[in-house]
Amino acid sequence: MAVTDEAILKIKDMILRGELAPGDRLPPEKELSERLGLSRSSLREAVKALEVIRVLDVRRGDGTYVTSLEPRLLLEAMSFVVDLHDDDSILELFAVRRILEPAAAAIAAAHIDAERISLLRDQIAEVDESRPVEELVAHDIEFHATIVEAAGNSYLTTLIESLSGHTIRARVWRGLTQENATARTLSEHSAIVDALEAGDGKLAEALMIAHISGIEHWLRRWSTSGPQAGHPDV
Known part of the structure; x- marks a missing residue:
């Protein structure tokens, strides 16, 4: 195991044991390196790595702190990496979405309130085929x-x-607009909302599977044939 990796694991262990809690300031570098049996250079590298993945917050002139460790913060790096992936990786990511998102829809059907249902219907009503791609993406x-x-x-x-x-x-969405599939996609959104409003978790789950699978199928077809076969260059 690399020395830096060992340093990362030791800091992680301090957090897991409760020696460091969210918002806590780390001990001074010299004190912490001696306590963990690490060189100061190895500790610095570990702190840099943990700062990148938002576990630590280095405040110049103040010290190094444990972040809030909230899931949104810790998973920020994943979103960045996802955007850099190639077509094959995107298909794998959609396969994961096809597992997780329908399950989330099934759970949501049991908890969603009238206010959220109304919000979802408003979101659908605000867009149509004439909207630019950026607005469709935002929707x-x-x-x-x-x-x-x-x-x-x-x-x-x-x-x-x-x-x-x-x-x-x-x-x-660029591909869907070029293939005139925007209306169908929005119709699928409406059907999902109908199932949620009815509190039908199994139907909401099935519709979400079909919805994501359809997009996944389009992506697979495009990545295999490419724009030369009539698919949009997205």
């Missing part, structure tokens, strides 16, 4: 986030959001 992000948030699990919400960033959604 898609907001629509799916509203449903997942209704499930009431912050880890699930953040994980699903991070699996499909803005870049991937823009790619999909």
Whole structure:
């Protein structure tokens, strides 16, 4: 094991044991390196790595602190990485969404209130085929986030959001508009809301599976044949 990796694990262990809690300031570098049996250079590298993944917050002139460790914060890096993936990786990410998001919809059906149902219907009513791609992307992000948030699990919400960033959604919606599939997609959104309003978790789950699978199928077809076969260059 690399020395830096060992340092990361030792700091992680301090957090897990409760020696460091969210918001706590780390001991001075010299004191902490001696306590953990590490060189100061190894400790610095570990702190840099943990800062990147938002476990630690280095405040110049003040000290190093443990962040809030909230799921949204810790999963920020995943969203960045997702946007950098190639077509094959995107298909794998959609396969994960196809597992998680229908389950979230089923849970949401049991908890969603009239206010959220109204919000979802308003979101659908505000867009149509004439809207520019950026507005369709914004709608898609907001629509799916509203449903997942209704499930009431912050880890699930953040994980699903991070699996499909803005870049991937823009790619999909550009393709859908060029294939005149926007109306069908919005109709699928409406059907999902109907199932949620009825409190039918199994139907909401099935409709969400069909919805995401349809987009996944389109992406697979495009990545295999490419724009040369008549598919949009997204």
